[in-house]
Amino acid sequence: MQIEVLETPELGDRSYVVADGREAAVIDPQRDLHRFMDLIERRGWRVRLVLETHLHNDYVTGGLELSRRTGATYVVAGGEEATFDCCPAREQDTWELGRARIKVLASPGHTPGHCAYLLRGPESEDLAVFSGGSMLFGTVGRTDLVAPDRTDELSRLQHRSVRRLAFELPESVEVHPTHGFGSFCASSPGSGGQRSWVGEERLTNLACRIEDEEEFVRTLRSGLGAYPSYYAHMGLLNRAGPAALDLTPPLRVTPQDVPSRITAGEWVVDLRPRREYARAHLPGTVGVEHDPSYFTTYLGWVIPWGTPVTLAASSESELAGAQRDLARIGIDRPAATVLLPAELGDAGRGFQVVGWEELAAELRSPRPPAILDVRSEEEWRAGHLPGATWIPLGDLGRRLGDLPQVPTWVHCQAGYRASVAASLLDRAGVPVVLVDDDFGRAVAAGLAVVAGLAPDGSSTD
Numbered sequence: 001m002q003i004e005v006l007e008t009p010e011l012g013d014r015s016y017v018v019a020d021g022r023e024a025a026v027i028d029p030q031r032d033l034h035r036f037m038d039l040i041e042r043r044g045w046r047v048r049l050v051l052e053t054h055l056h057n058d059y060v061t062g063g064l065e066l067s068r069r070t071g072a073t074y075v076v077a078g079g080e081e082a083t084f085d086c087c088p089a090r091e092q093d094t095w096e097l098g099r100a101r102i103k104v105l106a107s108p109g110h111t112p113g114h115c116a117y118l119l120r121g122p123e124s125e126d127l128a129v130f131s132g133g134s135m136l137f138g139t140v141g142r143t144d145l146v147a148p149d150r151t152d153e154l155s156r157l158q159h160r161s162v163r164r165l166a167f168e169l170p171e172s173v174e175v176h177p178t179h180g181f182g183s184f185c186a187s188s189p190g191s192g193g194q195r196s197w198v199g200e201e202r203l204t205n206l207a208c209r210i211e212d213e214e215e216f217v218r219t220l221r222s223g224l225g226a227y228p229s230y231y232a233h234m235g236l237l238n239r240a241g242p243a244a245l246d247l248t249p250p251l252r253v254t255p256q257d258v259p260s261r262i263t264a265g266e267w268v269v270d271l272r273p274r275r276e277y278a279r280a281h282l283p284g285t286v287g288v289e290h291d292p293s294y295f296t297t298y299l300g301w302v303i304p305w306g307t308p309v310t311l312a313a314s315s316e317s318e319l320a321g322a323q324r325d326l327a328r329i330g331i332d333r334p335a336a337t338v339l340l341p342a343e344l345g346d347a348g349r350g351f352q353v354v355g356w357e358e359l360a361a362e363l364r365s366p367r368p369p370a371i372l373d374v375r376s377e378e379e380w381r382a383g384h385l386p387g388a389t390w391i392p393l394g395d396l397g398r399r400l401g402d403l404p405q406v407p408t409w410v411h412c413q414a415g416y417r418a419s420v421a422a423s424l425l426d427r428a429g430v431p432v433v434l435v436d437d438d439f440g441r442a443v444a445a446g447l448a449v450v451a452g453l454a455p456d457g458s459s460t461d
Contacts, residue, residue: 001100001121003128003176006035010292010325011059012182016130017045018119020098025049026072027117027130028178031062031245031328033069040070047072049095049102053132053178054114055080055238057145057231058185060330065244079113084241089115100127107134107165109158110141110185111235112150116165118173128174129198135162136180138191139206144224145185145231151224155217162207171199184227184297187220225378229394230300230329237330245327247320251336253310255347258282258338261310266335267303271295271313271322274419278434280348282312282340287423290318294416296325301394302420303331312338351426355437356445359409363447369433372403372410374421379413383449385442393417400428411435 004017008030016027017039024045029036040047047070050063054077064084067074075095078088091106099122107116110133119128133141140162143154165175175196179185191204202208210216253261258268262284270277270285277287288299290313303309309326311334313319319337326334362369371388373380380390391399393412408430412418415436422434443449 001119001127003119003174004039005176006030006039007181008059008328009182010296011328012180012184012186013059013178014176014181015178016176018097018100018102018128019043019045020100022046023048023098025051025095025097025102026063026066027051027176028053028056028132029062029066031060031065031242032247032324033062033066033245036062036066037069046070048097050074051089051102051117051130052076052080053116053130053134054111055082055235056178057111057234058179058183058228059234059328060242061238062242062245064241077111077113077115079108080111081113081239082241083239091115105129105165107131107161109143109154109161110134111146112154112157114161118169126170126173128176129165129169130176130178131165132178133185134158134177135165135175135201135205135207136177136186136190137175137193137196138201138204139180139186139188140220141179141185142187142224142227143220145227145235151221152217155220156213158220159207159210159213159216162201162205166198166202166205166208169198171197171202173198175201182293184231188223225376226392226394228297228301230305233305233330242330243332246333247324247327249320249337250323250334253336253338255282255312255338255340255344257336258285258310258312261336266308266310268310268312268338269299269322270340270423271311271318272340274415274434274436275353277419277423278351278353280344280350281423282344282347283349284427285312285423286420286427288420289416290322290325291416292321292325295322296329298393298417298420299326300329300331302397302424304397308335310334310336310338312340314340314342351422351431352433353436354409354433356435356442356447359411359435360446362409370404370406370408372408372421372425373412374410374417375412375439379439381452383439383451386448386450393421396421396424400424400430403430405430407431407433409433409435411437411439413439
């Protein structure tokens, strides 16, 4: 029996391939299927089953296309209301896989129809549970993605589902969740571990540590922060059945074509490292560094859904990588791509990049600058600069009009989100300075940090 883990760190998720002999099942596959097909062909496996624990809210699935390519039975949690032909998974349904069996365990909570898949060996021994967005390492999947008015209901179901897995399955059973490795689908950070077993989760999982259901609901809700705005579209795409992925190169245009594309309403996204963008960029472009840990999440969060995208970079590999990453969240087929020269010359403009020491010195001047903090509410509550304006990055696009047209120094926790925000401010004509520094260094640099949050989001000092 083999279990192969395919990581998608860009989105904080895992997919799995389970095989016994020459037969395989694929669980919660991402949309870029070459990784799965390469593994399957290299091992000589025949895919019998493609299994979805739920209709995902953080990425577009590759399950339907994989089933079509391989001829596998496509199994989707029965209560998820898919609108395409598939095999609905119901409680206790079982499929054979070589000498093994895969059994359905209903586990609603993360979504109403969510299910887990229990892997049983040749002697009917329970080996592993693929728990999707139900039981994560030390925590559970969030319960507020379907509808705000169902959060309490789904939180109660999540409590029961996770405790069912924890206390009905043998403690030796391996736990293989889909979410929980950086995905915003997790309700809290969890244990941070890379492996776990049912026995470990009995001791450490949030749903197991809190026996009282109402207390669990209150605790779970208190930890649910903001999540990317593009999540609102993923479930709809997955319910309808996504089209096959097309990664052929889009139209190639020149830097001279960029102004007209911006005028036409496109977002021209500059993928270069944030300091390169700050040094010189084409006016009106948005700087979103192609860092695999952040790029997809934050571009998907800030761009108005459905806006045409042109990608700009200094290398073909960056353009191809960004196209693939955006397709994972349903931003298909960029309108165009642009290769940028090493030097933009007179066509480029830039803004200043500083650290905390420079900000501390500027605040002692007769005319201190405005400060914009684009971190999350949890980060703001933990500590922020007195007098700073707080607008989370995901809200900045619709609130740009709230900011005065004065020099603004923008920061986040480590620089990435602030760099995106700085590009949006620059695009809107606001004079901007990027603080590209770790917030943990602010006090050592001579800045005051206060905790708390006023009802209007202003400082409580």
